[in-house]
Amino acid sequence: xxxxxxxxxxxxxxxxxxxxxxxxxxxxxxxxxxxxxxxxxxxxxxxxxxxxxxxxxxxxxxxxxxxxxxxxxxxxxxxxxxxxxxxxxxxxxxxxxxxxxxxxxxxxxxxxxxxxxxxxxxxxxxxxxxxxxxxxxxxxxxxxxxxxxxxxxxxxxxxxxxxxxxxxxxxxx
Amino acid sequence: xxxxxxxxxxxxxxxxxxxxxxxxxxxxxxxxxxxxxxxxxxxxxxxxxxxxxxxxxxxxxxxxxxxxxxxxxxxxxxxxxxxxxxxxxxxxxxxxxxxxxxxxxxxxxxxxxxxxxxxxxxxxxxxxxxxxxxxxxxxxxxxx
Numbered sequence: 001x002x003x004x005x006x007x008x009x010x011x012x013x014x015x016x017x018x019x020x021x022x023x024x025x026x027x028x029x030x031x032x033x034x035x036x037x038x039x040x041x042x043x044x045x046x047x048x049x050x051x052x053x054x055x056x057x058x059x060x061x062x063x064x065x066x067x068x069x070x071x072x073x074x075x076x077x078x079x080x081x082x083x084x085x086x087x088x089x090x091x092x093x094x095x096x097x098x099x100x101x102x103x104x105x106x107x108x109x110x111x112x113x114x115x116x117x118x119x120x121x122x123x124x125x126x127x128x129x130x131x132x133x134x135x136x137x138x139x140x141x142x143x144x145x146x147x148x149x150x151x152x153x154x155x156x157x158x159x160x161x162x163x164x165x166x167x168x169x170x171x172x173x
Numbered sequence: 174x175x176x177x178x179x180x181x182x183x184x185x186x187x188x189x190x191x192x193x194x195x196x197x198x199x200x201x202x203x204x205x206x207x208x209x210x211x212x213x214x215x216x217x218x219x220x221x222x223x224x225x226x227x228x229x230x231x232x233x234x235x236x237x238x239x240x241x242x243x244x245x246x247x248x249x250x251x252x253x254x255x256x257x258x259x260x261x262x263x264x265x266x267x268x269x270x271x272x273x274x275x276x277x278x279x280x281x282x283x284x285x286x287x288x289x290x291x292x293x294x295x296x297x298x299x300x301x302x303x304x305x306x307x308x309x310x311x312x313x314x315x316x317x
Binding site for chain 1: 211
């Protein structure tokens with residue numbers, strides 16, 4: 001029933017611009033992604049549960065192993081580059097440095113076409129770099145990156161890792 | 174008023190805006206994101222653009238009044254403003270912003286100031302045209 005359910009992919013969008021958040025959210029939803037949009041890198045990290053990493057008491061459960069925050073399952077992060085306080089690059093680095101989050105694919109967006117910036121992000125592990133304004137054709141490029149990470153999870157010993165809370169509730173119901 | 178005539182008037186405004194370079198391809202992208210579930214998406218984005226950018230315009234005006242001029246701040250605000258213009262396809266306004274950026278870089282206050290007045294002009298012109306456009310669409314939609 002709900003065991004191998006293909007739950008919607010969840011994308012975390014990060015952008016300090018209200019307009020661009022609205023746009024990216026619409027673009028992603030058009031492609032049937034479930035979207036959470038935040039306006040800063042620190043809010044993104046908070047959402048991902050990273051800030052509380054040290055304090056967390058990790059208890060074994062179906063989803064705790066792959067997703068750090070038991071309530072959050074993010075399949076891709078798409079972030080603006082130019083943001084106050086924490087740039088998209090800083091955010092990318094923090095994610096790649098995190099044991100629990102480093103496998104989540106990250107995509108960077110920027111209004112400026114600066115080759116050195118693009119290379120730096122790709123070298124740091126970003127999957128793609130989109131020039132703004134982001135188009136539907138860009139969003140269509142996201143799927144392969146998402147499927148890649150899901151397949152990777154299925155290959156793990158404990159297949160239950162792939163289940164979302166919703167699936168578990170269905171099983172237990 | 175005749176529904177078809179209203180729609181035609183709206184279509185004419187839209188074509189003019191695109192032909193005359195007030196709007197570009199990005200505006201069409203916004204239209205393509207509109208559907209039955211989100212029937213007012215374009216108008217919502219445009220409305221948000223005007224309310225959100227009003228804040229930036231105010232900030233730039235204030236920064237231009239400050240002495241000494243903080244060109245870094247000016248550049249930063251303009252960067253944000255330009256980004257928003259780009260996102261809704263406001264081509265003419267966006268292009269004026271490039272001029273501002275250049276003056277900012279060489280710290281030419283007069284250039285910045287003059288260019289900004291032009292930017293505000295274009296910004297208001299587009300706003301009026303778009304308001305008329307959406308008003309016509311709304312009126313047409315209300316007629317059976």
